[in-house]
Amino acid sequence: MADNDSEATSNQILNAMEGRVQAYPDPHFLGLRIEPADLPGLLLYLRDQAGMNYLANLTATDLKEEFELTYHLYAIPDNGLKMAVKTRVPRDGAQVPSVITLYPTADWQEREVFDLMGIRFIGHPNLVRVLLPDEYEGHPLRKDFKKEG
Amino acid sequence: MENLFVNLARALSVWLQHLGLSPFGSDLLLLVLQWTAIILIITLNVLILVWLERKISGFMQERLGPNRLGPFGCFQTIADTLKLLTKEDIIPSQTDRLIFKTAPMFFIIVSVLLYAVIPMGRDMAVVDLNVGLFYFISVGSLTTIAILMAGWASNNKWSLLGAMRSVAQMISYEIPLAFSLLGVVMITGSLNLSAIVAAQSHIWFIILQPVAFVTFFIAATAELNRGPFDMPEAEQELTAGAFTEYSGMRWALFFLAEYTNLAAVSALAATLFFGGWQGPLLPSWIWIIIKTYLIMLVFMWLKWTFPRIRMDHLMSLSWKVLIPVSLLNILVTGVGIEIFKGMRW
Amino acid sequence: MFKTDRYIINIGPQHPSTHGGLHVEAVMDGEEVVDVMVHLGYVHRSVEKIAESRTYPQFIPYAARLDYMATNLPAWGYVGAVEKLTGVAVPERAQYIRVIMGELSRIASHMMFVGSLAIDLAATTGLLYCLRDRERIMDMFEMTSGQRLLSAYMRIGGVSHDLPEEFFPAIRSFLADVPRMLDEYNGLITGNEILQARCSGIGVLDPETAIAYGVTGPNLRASGIGYDLRRADLYGFYDRFDFEVAVAQKGDCLARLLVRLEEIQQSAKIIGQALEQMPEGEILGKVPKVLKPEKGREVYHRIESAKGELGYYLVSDGTEKPARLHVRAPSFINLMVLPVISRGGKLQDIIANIATLDPVLGESDR
Numbered sequence: 001m002a003d004n005d006s007e008a009t010s011n012q013i014l015n016a017m018e019g020r021v022q023a024y025p026d027p028h029f030l031g032l033r034i035e036p037a038d039l040p041g042l043l044l045y046l047r048d049q050a051g052m053n054y055l056a057n058l059t060a061t062d063l064k065e066e067f068e069l070t071y072h073l074y075a076i077p078d079n080g081l082k083m084a085v086k087t088r089v090p091r092d093g094a095q096v097p098s099v100i101t102l103y104p105t106a107d108w109q110e111r112e113v114f115d116l117m118g119i120r121f122i123g124h125p126n127l128v129r130v131l132l133p134d135e136y137e138g139h140p141l142r143k144d145f146k147k148e149g
Numbered sequence: 150m151e152n153l154f155v156n157l158a159r160a161l162s163v164w165l166q167h168l169g170l171s172p173f174g175s176d177l178l179l180l181v182l183q184w185t186a187i188i189l190i191i192t193l194n195v196l197i198l199v200w201l202e203r204k205i206s207g208f209m210q211e212r213l214g215p216n217r218l219g220p221f222g223c224f225q226t227i228a229d230t231l232k233l234l235t236k237e238d239i240i241p242s243q244t245d246r247l248i249f250k251t252a253p254m255f256f257i258i259v260s261v262l263l264y265a266v267i268p269m270g271r272d273m274a275v276v277d278l279n280v281g282l283f284y285f286i287s288v289g290s291l292t293t294i295a296i297l298m299a300g301w302a303s304n305n306k307w308s309l310l311g312a313m314r315s316v317a318q319m320i321s322y323e324i325p326l327a328f329s330l331l332g333v334v335m336i337t338g339s340l341n342l343s344a345i346v347a348a349q350s351h352i353w354f355i356i357l358q359p360v361a362f363v364t365f366f367i368a369a370t371a372e373l374n375r376g377p378f379d380m381p382e383a384e385q386e387l388t389a390g391a392f393t394e395y396s397g398m399r400w401a402l403f404f405l406a407e408y409t410n411l412a413a414v415s416a417l418a419a420t421l422f423f424g425g426w427q428g429p430l431l432p433s434w435i436w437i438i439i440k441t442y443l444i445m446l447v448f449m450w451l452k453w454t455f456p457r458i459r460m461d462h463l464m465s466l467s468w469k470v471l472i473p474v475s476l477l478n479i480l481v482t483g484v485g486i487e488i489f490k491g492m493r494w
Numbered sequence: 495m496f497k498t499d500r501y502i503i504n505i506g507p508q509h510p511s512t513h514g515g516l517h518v519e520a521v522m523d524g525e526e527v528v529d530v531m532v533h534l535g536y537v538h539r540s541v542e543k544i545a546e547s548r549t550y551p552q553f554i555p556y557a558a559r560l561d562y563m564a565t566n567l568p569a570w571g572y573v574g575a576v577e578k579l580t581g582v583a584v585p586e587r588a589q590y591i592r593v594i595m596g597e598l599s600r601i602a603s604h605m606m607f608v609g610s611l612a613i614d615l616a617a618t619t620g621l622l623y624c625l626r627d628r629e630r631i632m633d634m635f636e637m638t639s640g641q642r643l644l645s646a647y648m649r650i651g652g653v654s655h656d657l658p659e660e661f662f663p664a665i666r667s668f669l670a671d672v673p674r675m676l677d678e679y680n681g682l683i684t685g686n687e688i689l690q691a692r693c694s695g696i697g698v699l700d701p702e703t704a705i706a707y708g709v710t711g712p713n714l715r716a717s718g719i720g721y722d723l724r725r726a727d728l729y730g731f732y733d734r735f736d737f738e739v740a741v742a743q744k745g746d747c748l749a750r751l752l753v754r755l756e757e758i759q760q761s762a763k764i765i766g767q768a769l770e771q772m773p774e775g776e777i778l779g780k781v782p783k784v785l786k787p788e789k790g791r792e793v794y795h796r797i798e799s800a801k802g803e804l805g806y807y808l809v810s811d812g813t814e815k816p817a818r819l820h821v822r823a824p825s826f827i828n829l830m831v832l833p834v835i836s837r838g839g840k841l842q843d844i845i846a847n848i849a850t851l852d853p854v855l856g857e858s859d860r
């Protein structure tokens with residue numbers, strides 16, 4: 001994915017975000033890393049200027065010290081670009097701005113991350129559990145979740 | 150053979166009077182016997198019908214249908230009935246118990262009453278009412294009240310919705326049903342079903358009144374709550390609609406009544422449009438059975454082929470299509486009768 | 495007009511036409527739908543957590559049970575993701591076999607779709623016709639893997655068994671019969687006046703909303719966007735086959751049905767070509783006994799499953815078990831538009847909408 005086209009786009013994005021974005025190497029994706037607070041700004045830029053109108057996947061990984069959220073972006077119709085936007089949040093009181101206003105598809109995906117990983121999405125209008133029962137305690141996909149039974 | 154049942158009844162009546170019963174008493178006793186016979190026939194008929202419907206739907210869907218009990222699975226319904234009879238009688242706690250219990254009984258009684266006026270052979274109507282057709286339509290519409298009772302008493306949203314649908318459907322389809330029959334009545338000049346049958350000795354009314362038959366058939370399907378108009382039950386949307394909370398024999402009574410209705414309406418269709426009990430060679434009561442069964446087969450064929458119509462489409466079909474068409478049919482029939490009279494004269 | 499009270503109706507989780515444990519809460523005004531809320535999780539098996547305690551090959555059967563209506567496709571997606579992560583090469587013959595089995599699964603899933611739409615609209619016979627034809631696909635799965643519904647047939651680096659001798663006449667006669675089957679569905683189901691009245695103009699999903707909500711697969715293509723990962727992402731040799739991406743324009747329930755019917759035809763075409771082109775050779779590549787991808791490597795691999803974009807996000811921590819597996823389930827995302835397309839419709843339209851969005855709860859709840 002390291003052809004001239006995507007490199008040019010990458011540079012454009014890095015310039016537009018004025019140093020708030022770092023590129024990271026990935027064999028398949030154009031990888032971008034950003035602070036949580038700047039995430040909606042970057043996604044707004046990517047959606048409106050780079051044409052990445054399709055948020056395919058939104059998920060989180062427990063890195064033991066902190067959580068890493070990954071957003072996989074594509075364009076419909078396909079424009080040859082694939083982007084992965086990553087952001088890290090500390091474990092304690094983990095929270096990120098919600099991107100539901102930019103991508104309505106983030107609605108349940110954010111709820112799922114909240115449900116299973118326990119990351120709060122600021123600005124989500126209905127942040128309740130989606131898969132587990134409402135009264136469930138704990139977030140199973142965290143590495144320190146105690147498995148029983 | 151032809152007058153088997155009529156002669157039997159006459160002989161019985163004479164014998165009873167010999168025993169010293171007054172003519173009134175013997176008539177009364179005979180009436181009781183006749184009703185018992187009808188109820189027995191209906192129940193047996195439903196046993197056959199359920200089996201037939203399952204077999205036919207199996208045939209249409211390229212599967213076998215019931216095939217375990219008896220030859221071709223023909224005892225399956227008997228086993229099912231026994232199972233239903235022995236099931237625990239569950240009445241949910243939130244129901245209106247009295248209405249909940251009476252609804253199935255009401256339904257089955259109304260269905261059985263329909264048979265009173267149908268001529269089931271030459272001189273074989275239980276009560277030969279001179280407003281027989283009117284009686285049939287008015288009693289037939291009472292079934293909706295039973296469904297409404299069931300839906301209301303169940304105290305369940307699905308049931309209530311099913312009951313409401315049933316009422317809306319009845320109000321809409323009663324009108325084209327009655328209107329489409331008016332054409333037949335106009336030609337015959339009588340509401341007596343025996344007279345209508347007699348009027349068809351030369352030509353069946355299906356040939357004189359094809360439009361009326363089509364509108365009648367559609368409206369009757371809706372009246373019977375059968376697919377594609379099975380709105381009150383609507384398994385896929387309303388789970389079982391008005392009958393959701395019923396189980397065991399109470400539920401079976403609804404089932405029984407629906408099939409009873411089906412047979413009654415089919416017999417009415419045969420009487421009005423296909424010459425009733427008239428036919429060559431075979432005795433009259435066999436002819437009406439054959440015709441009724443053939444019409445019921447068409448009802449089954451429809452049910453197992455079509456998807457369910459949507460509620461608002463159902464309404465617009467009745468008010469925007471069936472009612473105008475049946476009104477037009479009355480007009481055309483009236484004009485036709487006048488022309489026919491003029492030609493003769 | 496009368497003023498009526500609003501009331502809430504709970505469709506499911508136990509209901510004849512929710513395709514599993516789906517709970518739809520509908521706020522109704524008479525027969526009109528005011529709002530719809532979807533509650534998930536009744537079939538949640540914590541598959542993603544299980545994956546963290548299984549080695550990479552051990553997870554294949556779990557993946558095959560995600561979308562149990564098209565069992566080979568989720569399994570293929572998973573092994574594809576692991577192959578991308580570890581760099582295991584797949585022999586050519588195995589790729590062709592995967593295409594054949596994957597497309598058969600797609601046909602099976604779409605047949606189930608057509609049948610379940612028919613029965614959800616109360617045309618019981620339609621379901622039985624579709625099941626009858628799907629049965630032949632199940633028989634073929636049994637020939638190849640010994641399992642009918644949930645064949646964990648895919649392996650990392652290939653497939654578990656080569657295609658047996660009796661498979662070829664079976665699939666040839668099946669492909670020859672596909673046009674006749676479609677004719678039958680068109681006559682009995684698509685061509686039915688009542689079905690058309692219940693489907694056309696119902697649950698309209700416009701292309702902008704579809705993209706915004708991340709709707710993919712046949713549901714997106716029914717809204718007029720020819721976005722197909724078999725074309726956009728080029729996995730599994732799909733560039734070697736001549737097929738068309740089925741598209742319909744209106745975005746209503748009928749369009750969603752027509753797209754699936756067209757896709758059955760196109761999948762049959764792909765299988766025919768794959769059978770022609772398939773070379774002899776190995777069916778399993780060289781796979782190390784223990785798979786240990788480099789620490790910190792991650793991959794997002796997506797395939798066009800029968801329901802839409804099925805993505806696997808895998809993160810390795812250098813051990814033989816993944817540090818994180820996330821399934822981007824198309825059924826889960828597609829269900830999100832159910833409230834959007836159901837509002838303002840009738841109660842019966844909700845049923846048609848659920849049926850045409852074609853969710854598989856095993857996949858959406860994971």
